Amino acid sequence: xxxxxxxxxxxxxxxxxxxxxxxxxxxxxxxxxxxxxxxxxxxxxxxxxxxxxxxxxxxxxxxxxxxxxxxxxxxxxxxxxxxxxxxxxxxxxxxxxxxxxxxxxxxxxxxxxxxxxxxxxxxxxxxxxxxxxxxxxxxxxxxxxxxxxxxxxxxxxxxxxxxxxxxxxxxxxxxxxxxxxxxxxxxxxxxxxxxxxxxxxxxxxxxxxxxxxxxxxxxxxxxxxxxxxxxxxxxxxxxxxxxxxxxxxxxxxxxxxxxxxxxxxxxxxxxxxxxxxxxxxxxxxxxxxxxxxxxxxxxxxxxxxxxxxxxxxxxxxxxxxxxxxxxxxxxxxxxxxxxxxxxxxxxxxxx
Numbered sequence: 001x002x003x004x005x006x007x008x009x010x011x012x013x014x015x016x017x018x019x020x021x022x023x024x025x026x027x028x029x030x031x032x033x034x035x036x037x038x039x040x041x042x043x044x045x046x047x048x049x050x051x052x053x054x055x056x057x058x059x060x061x062x063x064x065x066x067x068x069x070x071x072x073x074x075x076x077x078x079x080x081x082x083x084x085x086x087x088x089x090x091x092x093x094x095x096x097x098x099x100x101x102x103x104x105x106x107x108x109x110x111x112x113x114x115x116x117x118x119x120x121x122x123x124x125x126x127x128x129x130x131x132x133x134x135x136x137x138x139x140x141x142x143x144x145x146x147x148x149x150x151x152x153x154x155x156x157x158x159x160x161x162x163x164x165x166x167x168x169x170x171x172x173x174x175x176x177x178x179x180x181x182x183x184x185x186x187x188x189x190x191x192x193x194x195x196x197x198x199x200x201x202x203x204x205x206x207x208x209x210x211x212x213x214x215x216x217x218x219x220x221x222x223x224x225x226x227x228x229x230x231x232x233x234x235x236x237x238x239x240x241x242x243x244x245x246x247x248x249x250x251x252x253x254x255x256x257x258x259x260x261x262x263x264x265x266x267x268x269x270x271x272x273x274x275x276x277x278x279x280x281x282x283x284x285x286x287x288x289x290x291x292x293x294x295x296x297x298x299x300x301x302x303x304x305x306x307x308x309x310x311x312x313x314x315x316x317x318x319x320x321x322x323x324x325x326x327x328x329x330x331x332x333x334x335x336x337x338x339x340x341x342x343x344x345x346x347x348x349x350x351x
Contacts, residue, residue, distance in 0.1 A: 008038065172207075200221060
C-alpha cells in the first residue's frame with residue numbers, strides 16, 4: 001500500500017508542511033526510517049535523530065519548531081501514529097467463527113452468535129458468552145462467569161467462577177482473573193484461610209496485560225472501571241476499586257481494599273498499600289511506594305511517595321550538602337584563625 005502525505009494527513013487529522021504528493025508505503029522508528037517510510041517524533045530525546053533520519057515525512061506536534069523537509073502536523077502525535085499503524089499494519093483478523101472439537105463446554109452455558117472457541121478451551125456451567133467473542137486455545141472460563149460482546153481472551157487465560165468481563169475487553173496470555181485474595185488470619189500456632197466469596201467485575205473496553213493477576217473480592221467485587229488499561233505483571237488485590245480510564249504500568253501492585261478514582265496514572269513498579277484512597281487524575285511516578293492517601297490531581301514520586309515539588313526540593317538540598325560542608329569547614333578554619341589571633345593579641349597586651 002502506498003499513500004500520499006496528503007491522504008495520510010486526512011486520515012490522521014493533520015496538515016502537511018511540505019510536499020503533500022510524496023508517497024509513503026510503511027512506518028519506521030525515527031532512527032531507522034528510510035525513504036518511503038513515515039515516522040513520528042513526540043519525545044524530545046529523539047530530536048537528535050532529525051539530522052540522520054531518512055524518513056520521507058515525520059508526524060509532529062502542531063507547535064513543533066525544528067526544521068525538516070516534510071512534516072505532518074497533528075494535535076496528538078501518539079494518537080495520530082496509532083491511526084497510521086492501523087492503516088499500514090492492520091491487526092490480523094479474528095479467527096473465523098467456530099468451536100474447536102476439543103473444547104469442553106457445559107451443556108447449560110449460553111453462547112452468543114459468531115463466537116470463536118479455540119482448542120482445549122473449557123467453559124464451565126452457567127457461563128454466558130456474548131456475541132463475537134473470541135476465546136483462544138487452553139483458556140478456562142469458570143462457572144457462572146459472563147463474557148461481554150466482542151471480548152478477546154488470548155491463550156492460557158484463566159477467568160475464575162462468578163466473574164464479569166465487559167464488552168470489548170482484551171485479556172492477554174497468562175492473565176488470571178478471579179483468583180483468591182490474600183486473606184488469612186493467625187490462629188494460635190496456625191494460619192487459617194479466609195474464604196474469598198466475592199467476584200471480579202471488569203468494565204467495558206478494559207485491556208489486561210500478560211501474566212497479570214486480579215484477585216476476587218472477599219465479599220463484594222474487585223472492580224476494574226471502564227476503559228482502564230493494565231500492563232503485564234500487575235497485581236490487583238482483593239476488593240480493590242479502580243475507576244475509569246486509568247493506566248497501570250508493568251510490575252505495579254495494589255494492595256487490598258484500596259480505591260483508585262478515575263483517570264489515575266500508575267507507572268512501573270509502583271507499590272500501593274492497602275485501604276488507601278487515590279484521588280482522580282493523580283500521577284504516581286515509577287518505583288514510588290504509596291503508604292498514605294493521595295489527593296486529587298497530585299503528582300507524587302519516591303518512597304515513601306511525596307508531592308514531587310517537595311521531593312525535588314529535598315533532593316536539591318541533599319545535592320548541596322557537600323558545598324555546605326565545605327563552607328562550614330572554611331568558616332571553622334576562619335573562626336579558629338580568629339580565635340588564635342585574638343589569643344595572641346591578648347597575650348601581647350598582658351606582656
